[in-house]
Amino acid sequence: MSEELLTAAAGEDPAAGLRAVRSLHALADRLEALHVERARRLGWSWQQVAAALGVTRQAVHKKYGKRFG
Amino acid sequence: MFERFTQEARAAVIGAQEVARRLRSDRIGSEHVLLGALGTRDSVAARALARTGVEPAAVEAAVRALPPHPIDPDALAGIGIDLDAVRTRVERTFGPGALDRPAPDDPADRGRRRPAGHIPFDGAAKKMLEVALREALRLQHRRIDTGHLLLAVVRLDDTPAHRALLAVGLDPDTLRTAVIATWAAPAEA
Numbered sequence A: 001m002s003e004e005l006l007t008a009a010a011g012e013d014p015a016a017g018l019r020a021v022r023s024l025h026a027l028a029d030r031l032e033a034l035h036v037e038r039a040r041r042l043g044w045s046w047q048q049v050a051a052a053l054g055v056t057r058q059a060v061h062k063k064y065g066k067r068f069g
Numbered sequence B: 001m002f003e004r005f006t007q008e009a010r011a012a013v014i015g016a017q018e019v020a021r022r023l024r025s026d027r028i029g030s031e032h033v034l035l036g037a038l039g040t041r042d043s044v045a046a047r048a049l050a051r052t053g054v055e056p057a058a059v060e061a062a063v064r065a066l067p068p069h070p071i072d073p074d075a076l077a078g079i080g081i082d083l084d085a086v087r088t089r090v091e092r093t094f095g096p097g098a099l100d101r102p103a104p105d106d107p108a109d110r111g112r113r114r115p116a117g118h119i120p121f122d123g124a125a126k127k128m129l130e131v132a133l134r135e136a137l138r139l140q141h142r143r144i145d146t147g148h149l150l151l152a153v154v155r156l157d158d159t160p161a162h163r164a165l166l167a168v169g170l171d172p173d174t175l176r177t178a179v180i181a182t183w184a185a186p187a188e189a
Helices: A003-009 A014-041 A046-053 A057-068 B007-022 B030-039 B044-052 B056-065 B073-078 B083-094 B123-138 B146-155 B160-167 B172-184
Strands: none
Touching: A014 A046, A014 A057, A014 B073, A014 B083, A046 A057, B007 B030, B007 B146, B030 B044, B030 B056, B030 B123, B030 B146, B030 B160, B044 B056, B044 B146, B044 B172, B056 B160, B073 B083, B123 B146, B123 B160, B146 B160, B146 B172, B160 B172
């Protein structure tokens, strides 16, 4: 691990750490949407998608049902 | 590096800060520098744009329509994540631009307030200033003006500023030609 990485991971600067966390959330949200859409297109059930994401079927359907129903 | 900037290029950078604040951004992005350059009266950038027949207001509308981009490559690099590497793999499966479409709902974007005080440049904006400097060196110009800033936008095709130009239907080559023609033409009074 590089010195830079260790410094950032240690979270010396709260602003940098929080920005990284926000970016991770946004990146994860984007990836989730892409994969859910693809899984549904490939014929996955909401139950299967939910199980893979570790959430309830209701949660995943509420979030994506309208778009990738 | 600003000591080599012309008066109008400095005004453009100050304008960029105001634009970023007006658009409620907590970073000065390349798109804000672009609007700062175009919004500076009689600047090389403003005159070059006028030559293309595109209205500055159209560019601003395009910037406002850009998808919100809370994924900050610099911040991710800070924790060891190479966003470009992620992007390359994601696009292999999902096609070009897959990561750039807005996420369904970014809670972090809700209720954001107008930032006060000093706003830092983001990575793309810093790159844009750097490339503007390089363009000036390449052309053997002693000073950096808003024309060089536009050439930097033309060159940096992965920036929001570049995407805004494409969104208004402005061909990068046309803009480059317009900048060069503006330099060659005497400034209007």
